[in-house]
Amino acid sequence: MARLLARRAQLAAARGVSGLKRLLRHHALPPAPRRRCFGSGSKAEDRGQVTPLLKHLTFKIKSTGPITVAEYMREALTNPVEGYYMHHDMLGEKGDFITSPEISQIFGELIGIWYVSEWIATGKPKTLQLVELGPGRGTLTDDILRVFNQLGSLLSKCDISIHLVEVSPKLSEIQALTLTGENIQSELDIAAPVYMKGISKTGIPIFWYQQLQDVPQGTSFYLAHEFFDALPIHKFQRTEQGWREVLIDIDPKVPDQLRFVLAPSATPASEYFIQDQETRDHVEICPDAGIIIQRLTDRIQEDGGAALIADYGHNGNKTDTFRSFRNHKLHDVLIAPGTADLTADVDFSYLRTMTQGRVATLGPIKQQEFLKNMGIDVRLQVLLRNISDTAMREQLLQGYDMLMNPKKMGDRFNFFGLLPHQRLTHSDQKVSLQHSKSLSTPVAGFGELVWK
Numbered sequence: 001m002a003r004l005l006a007r008r009a010q011l012a013a014a015r016g017v018s019g020l021k022r023l024l025r026h027h028a029l030p031p032a033p034r035r036r037c038f039g040s041g042s043k044a045e046d047r048g049q050v051t052p053l054l055k056h057l058t059f060k061i062k063s064t065g066p067i068t069v070a071e072y073m074r075e076a077l078t079n080p081v082e083g084y085y086m087h088h089d090m091l092g093e094k095g096d097f098i099t100s101p102e103i104s105q106i107f108g109e110l111i112g113i114w115y116v117s118e119w120i121a122t123g124k125p126k127t128l129q130l131v132e133l134g135p136g137r138g139t140l141t142d143d144i145l146r147v148f149n150q151l152g153s154l155l156s157k158c159d160i161s162i163h164l165v166e167v168s169p170k171l172s173e174i175q176a177l178t179l180t181g182e183n184i185q186s187e188l189d190i191a192a193p194v195y196m197k198g199i200s201k202t203g204i205p206i207f208w209y210q211q212l213q214d215v216p217q218g219t220s221f222y223l224a225h226e227f228f229d230a231l232p233i234h235k236f237q238r239t240e241q242g243w244r245e246v247l248i249d250i251d252p253k254v255p256d257q258l259r260f261v262l263a264p265s266a267t268p269a270s271e272y273f274i275q276d277q278e279t280r281d282h283v284e285i286c287p288d289a290g291i292i293i294q295r296l297t298d299r300i301q302e303d304g305g306a307a308l309i310a311d312y313g314h315n316g317n318k319t320d321t322f323r324s325f326r327n328h329k330l331h332d333v334l335i336a337p338g339t340a341d342l343t344a345d346v347d348f349s350y351l352r353t354m355t356q357g358r359v360a361t362l363g364p365i366k367q368q369e370f371l372k373n374m375g376i377d378v379r380l381q382v383l384l385r386n387i388s389d390t391a392m393r394e395q396l397l398q399g400y401d402m403l404m405n406p407k408k409m410g411d412r413f414n415f416f417g418l419l420p421h422q423r424l425t426h427s428d429q430k431v432s433l434q435h436s437k438s439l440s441t442p443v444a445g446f447g448e449l450v451w452k
């Protein structure tokens with residue numbers, strides 16, 4: 001274990017992430033309420049950066065008119081040629097932000113234990129597909145696989161495989177290096193549903209896909225950490241004339257600069273997505289998240305398994321959360337698209353609605369509560385007992401603080417689970433969604449971990 005910590009410390013130092021002075025994507029929401037409900041907040045010194053993607057978008061807007069925020073976000077993040085996620089590594093100090101799995105190995109280890117605990121609770125099925133959506137550098141799955149390896153005797157009769165849903169060729173290359181220890185990009189066939197294959201350092205097959213639909217059906221356990229916040233959102237503003245969609249147009253006064261405008265009349269999205277009972281004046285909706293949740297629901301209903309979603313977000317009460325990060329600082333969302341991260345808080349109430357009650361939902365509960373239930377304090381003590389190196393002990397403690405402190409990630413990140421109704425059924429009675437919330441449920445993390 002000390003060797004692992006040393007390796008992680010070396011990697012962290014190499015990536016320039018020691019000392020935990022990295023910025024988190026959830027952090028930098030402006031502290032004071034803003035007068036406008038939405039805005040780019042551009043600073044003079046940021047303007048004038050004409051990226052290839054900005055040229056592409058201004059050409060598009062000139063040809064067909066203002067675009068939705070969702071279209072802007074999709075292009076800026078995943079345009080195959082110039083999208084932010086496609087061709088560089090944005091995690092760590094040299095990048096733009098840092099995430100929990102990169103901060104501490106304990107995070108991934110506890111998630112690994114969650115999957116083993118759910119696998120046991122669902123009757124130890126003979127096959128286990130672990131499916132991660134948006135795996136970043138592959139660190140989380142790597143930590144999970146280490147747990148699976150340590151529990152080898154328990155899992156020895158189980159046929160385990162790893163399925164990674166990743167759009168970025170650059171990040172899939174890094175994931176392959178992390179998980180297999182090799183560069184396997186030569187096997188990349190971007191047009192095939194399985195665009196890359198490899199074998200983990202512990203001998204488990206790994207498959208890469210562009211989209212969830214391509215992952216084979218079967219008992220699967222899904223994981224999405226800081227994935228849903230990267231999906232494109234639509235924005236809507238209440239006006240005296242009714243709901244209007246927020247669009248992005250070229251600023252007529254400043255060439256090569258974008259600005260927000262309101263659609264002059266209702267758009268299909270504003271007609272379709274806003275609920276009659278909506279009380280907010282500004283709303284963000286992520287239909288892509290809804291579609292993915294429906295697909296997860298279909299699969300879990302049909303094949304069993306479970307999904308664990310961890311992200312920053314709210315329960316249908318926040319308004320303007322669209323923001324951008326570059327070099328660990330808040331960045332203007334409309335400046336230099338393709339060179340900065342774009343993100344919006346996940347609306348967990350929307351995710352819950354999209355399951356249509358066909359699976360049980362648990363949470364969202366705060367990260368600090370989830371990790372405490374999973375035994376983070378015991379795990380920290382075990383690691384500390386085995387480590388004498390002062391720097392490594394300090395790194396562990398700082399990582400713990402970052403994950404658990406309510407002012408850091410402890411209260412801002414949430415865990416949300418999807419499970420088949422049978423998993424929570426008592427005496428063969430189906431549990432309704434409302435009831436499932438109040439049950440003293442045996443699902444680890446959302447209650448105490450029973451399996452040790």
Ligand SMILES: C[S@@+](CC[C@H](N)C(=O)[O-])C[C@H]1O[C@@H](n2cnc3c(N)ncnc32)[C@H](O)[C@@H]1O
Binds near residue numbers: 078099101133166227
């Ligand atoms: C913010 S990063 C999170 C990385 C990792 N889960 C972590 O927590 O360190 C978002 C990840 O989702 C991937 N991603 C973004 N949009 C995607 C999409 N539409 N389909 C698949 N992957 C996507 C990115 O390439 C990246 O791996």
